[in-house]
Amino acid sequence: MHIPDGYINLPVSISAAALATGGVGTSIRRVSTALRDRVVPLAGLAAAFIFVLQMLNFPVAAGTSGHLLGGALAAILLGPWVGVLVVTVVIIVQALVFADGGVSALGLNVINMALVTVIIGWFAFRVLMRVLPKTATSAVAATALASWLSVVAASVVFTGEYALGGGGQVAVSTVFGAMVGVHALIGVGEGIISGLVVSSVLASRPDLVYGARAAGVVGVQRSRIGKVATGAFVAAGLAVAALLVGVVAPHAASEPDGLERVAIDHGISGSAVDSATAASPLADYGVAGIGSETLGTILAGLVGMGVAFGVGGALMGAASRRGSAHAHSHEVDA
Numbered sequence: 001m002h003i004p005d006g007y008i009n010l011p012v013s014i015s016a017a018a019l020a021t022g023g024v025g026t027s028i029r030r031v032s033t034a035l036r037d038r039v040v041p042l043a044g045l046a047a048a049f050i051f052v053l054q055m056l057n058f059p060v061a062a063g064t065s066g067h068l069l070g071g072a073l074a075a076i077l078l079g080p081w082v083g084v085l086v087v088t089v090v091i092i093v094q095a096l097v098f099a100d101g102g103v104s105a106l107g108l109n110v111i112n113m114a115l116v117t118v119i120i121g122w123f124a125f126r127v128l129m130r131v132l133p134k135t136a137t138s139a140v141a142a143t144a145l146a147s148w149l150s151v152v153a154a155s156v157v158f159t160g161e162y163a164l165g166g167g168g169q170v171a172v173s174t175v176f177g178a179m180v181g182v183h184a185l186i187g188v189g190e191g192i193i194s195g196l197v198v199s200s201v202l203a204s205r206p207d208l209v210y211g212a213r214a215a216g217v218v219g220v221q222r223s224r225i226g227k228v229a230t231g232a233f234v235a236a237g238l239a240v241a242a243l244l245v246g247v248v249a250p251h252a253a254s255e256p257d258g259l260e261r262v263a264i265d266h267g268i269s270g271s272a273v274d275s276a277t278a279a280s281p282l283a284d285y286g287v288a289g290i291g292s293e294t295l296g297t298i299l300a301g302l303v304g305m306g307v308a309f310g311v312g313g314a315l316m317g318a319a320s321r322r323g324s325a326h327a328h329s330h331e332v333d334a
Contacts, residue, residue, distance in 0.1 A: 001069060001154060001183075001259045002094065003109055003161075005102030006273040012165030017107030020088075023115045027084040031319045039082060040316040041230065042208065045237045046074050046086045047312030048305045049197075051093065052241045055285060055301055057253040058189050064261040065253035066186030069113050069154060072121025072147040073194040076139075076211035077201065080122040082316070087114035089312045093304060099275040099283040108161055112154045121150035122211075129215035136202045136219065139212045143198045144191035151187035155179040158259065167271030174266060182258040205233055238309065245301035249285075250294040 008016075050070035057065040070090070075083035091109050094100040101109045124146035132138035159176040162168075166175070201209055206220045208230075213220050256264060263269040281288040282303060286296035 001109075001112060001158065001257065002091075002101030003105040003112070003158070003259065004272045005104045005275055006271045007102075007167055007263065007268060008105060008108055008161050009165035009167060010104065012161060013104050013108055015107075016105075016111055016161065020107040020110035020115065024084060024088050024110065027081045027088075028315075028319055030081040031085065031316070039078060040313055040320055041234045043078060043082055043086055043316040044309040044313030045234045045241075046078055046082075047089045048309035049237060049241050050074060050087060051090045051304050051308040052244050052249070052301060053193065054090065054094070055249045055252060055297075055304075056244065057255070057257060059253045059255065060185040060189065060258070061182070063255050064182060065255040065257050066183075066189050067257060068190055068193050069117050069151055070194075071114055071117025071154075072125065072143070072150040072190075073197060075118045075122040076125055076143050076146070076194075076198060077209055079210040079214075080118050082210075083118040083122070084114050085315055085319075086312055087118065089315060090308055093308050093311060095275070096277055097280060097282055097307060098285055098300065098304060099277045099280050100285070101275075102273075103276045108158075112157050112161075116154050116157050117150040120153040121146045124149045125211055126215070129211070129217075134215060134217050136199075136206070136212070136217060139202065139209070139215065139217050140195045140199045143211070144195035147194035148184075148187035148191040151183050151190045152180060155183035155258070162268075166268065168263075168266065168268035170266040170268065175262065175268075178262040178266060179258070182261060186258050205229075208233070238305070241305055242302060245305060246298050249301050250297045 050068065050073070053068040053070060055067070057067045060066045071083060071087050074086045078086065088110050091101065091113055092106065095103055095106055095109070125142050128142035128145060129138065132142060156176070159172065159179050162175050163172045198209060202212060206212060209220065260269070277283065282300045285300045286293065287299045290296045290299065
């Protein structure tokens, strides 16, 4: 659902950038007040893993594919404030390094794929866990349903953005029906993937699933686990992500994703303009100068995974230091 430059006019894009900056800034402030050391590498892992999962397009209908958005998943694993930052890192890396999503549309994409998916996904998960039994099975089911809903919500918000400043001539009601219809299907894939990831983490390290702890899921330990154990978990997660890049990414569905398909079918795609980063050597998840598309995809995926991990971890580390300095200043004032 990466919006390219040109789909939405500049005034709306600038307004979206301001709103997205406020949302991300709020997340940084909220994260810094309660961030624990072990969340720093976990946030980096989540950014790397979501980057990789977004490369793995899956078919949803004839001529259409979908990919994970990841906001609900990140929120349930790490909490909503960290979730916003993790997905924002992924979106920025994709736009600036891989020319995936427009630079002027960064604010739009952060709103749709980071803020909306996290807020709706987290809220839906919490509501569902209030009425479901406090079990791991319930947490997985709630994750799947919340993830599906977050994708549909993002498609609705895009329709609103199109209504405010869309570059096409098609009726808003037509865009709404097409976007919600195709993303209801894509959301099924998102729910399955998110549910599988949360199920795997609950089976191996249930203490790391923020949403399960917050919901009081039976058997989830609240005790602090050592940094060595967390480091081993992060290393294993990165190894799995690298395996997905090497084995699955080269065979991902190549059909247009949901937004692209709607734009092509309804004449919106003609308003798109090339990204300012279109000349990047890693544009379109390949590597300039490498003739093998498979090898290029693998190398680009590994680079993106590493950059997302580094930037995600660095951002969380900076937020953690900011929180520590803030707490220390209050102690001195007291």
